[in-house]
Amino acid sequence: MPSSSHDSTTKPLRIASINTNGIRAAFRKGMGDWLATRDVDILAIQEVRAATEDIEALLGPEWSILHDAASAKGRAGVAIASRKSASIHRVELGHPDFDSAGRWLEADYEVNGKIVTVVSTYVHSGEVDTPKQVEKFTFLDSMLTRLPELAAHSERVVVLGDLNVGHRKFDIKNWKGNVKRAGFLPEERAYFDKILGAEDEADYNNGAGLGWVDVGRKAAGEVDGPFTWWSWRGQAFDNDTGWRIDYQLATPALAASVVNYTVDRADAYDQRWSDHAPVVVDYNI
Template identity: 75%
Template sequence: MSSSISGTSLRIASVNVNGVRAAFRNGMGAWLDKREVDILALQEVRAATSDLENLLGDEWDILHDAATAKGRAGVALASRNKASIHRVTLGADDFDSAGRWLEADYEVGGKVVTVVSTYVHSGEAGTPKQVEKYKFLDAMVERLPRLMEHNPLSVIVGDLNVGHRTLDIKNWKGNVKRAGFLPEERAYFDRFLGAEGDPDYNAGAGFGFVDIGRRTAGEVEGPYTWWSARGQAFDNNTGWRIDYQLATPELAAKVTDYTVDRAASYAERWSDHAPVVVDYSI
């Protein structure tokens, strides 16, 4: 794949870096150097724009939306070509979505592709954190149909902090009362993609978006993208699939490859999340 997005082949990689400076100290740069990414979406940046510029270098055009609270959240999009336009607001005027939603339009092979890097709140059942998570998901409900109208070649990527189906969490039975797998959270994804068991799930149900990971992997457990630091979760592959690329049907039809770049060992990880990498033929 070319490192330029002037052609028809587009590689989008998305990852929650859990602090971009720490990720680079632990080996992210070596991964990026060999992965030939065209558009890189980051979540939980937790750094300044100048840090991103210093770490990524001059060959990347960088968009960064930092959180209101310094050192928290933060989303970014880095690309080989400059975005034609970008947007950072989501939801009502009094809703603080800073550091969690960043849209950009890119010219690719004579067409425009819209990419969103998003970081949904982790939440905590029965607390104000969960209320904020639902506010954010409500804002997504309002935005997703408009995004589809804005551009039929759109994709939402990032850490959405919800496992939609039982296939998405290894120990799902023990997590039905925990944030990330609450029935109320999963119902939002039913609206985005269709419900489990719906004959049109991931094929036009709901708002019509397509979960590229599930469509590509099929009806199998995982592939997981996040592992708890507790116990031997990573070594035992007891994970959660909470990092997504959700594409409009027209863009989903152009997918040629989907990969979760799970580290070879716990010691070789540079984030608690694995990158989700998708190739599109535009």
């Protein structure tokens, strides 16, 4: 059971997502200090790149941990750490011949008598005209199949993590230079049109498409960013030349309960502990 400081009856449910780019390296650089101050109830992690025992040792006994490692050691890996235990609903995504290990993990949590389903996911980065891009499209196809099933399973679902696609021009600082690169291909963005609604639809991000809501865009409005990933190279971070590829996509019922959305961007380049920034959302369940 959670301690009183994390009692969901006295405060909103705080759900955070972070691509750690290797959780052991992230903790060496300061992730533990961030986590100690953020009062997170449920933490979705991508690119774990470690064993379950490593996660348990880093986070400590107060966290309940679910972990789906990648088939290839040292690659990908997704986890969900929570203050109270959950039941795993599903790990595999799509056809059994398709390797989604380390990229999709679902868990159900009871919050004030209601079920909240949390999915930590890490979509392939892809590479144009290579098998990596084919794998990415296969994964996105599987998501389109699974999302309606999740919405039928629970009216309060959030799919969060590194989705490796900038949906709209607002999501990439230098979008003109990336229209032919993986992450901003028209074919990739079309998947998000199907999930959230196309940009030119009157009810975009508010019931269009499959009906899911991009919590970050809803909170920020029609502005650039806020970005969640910046290259380690050059002045990308200092100039805020980033990409918004880390999302919390929620069903309408859960999205309606959002009371705060924050991207925890580091104060300076040398204070970064990942090339991604945590996305933290408070839900008043």
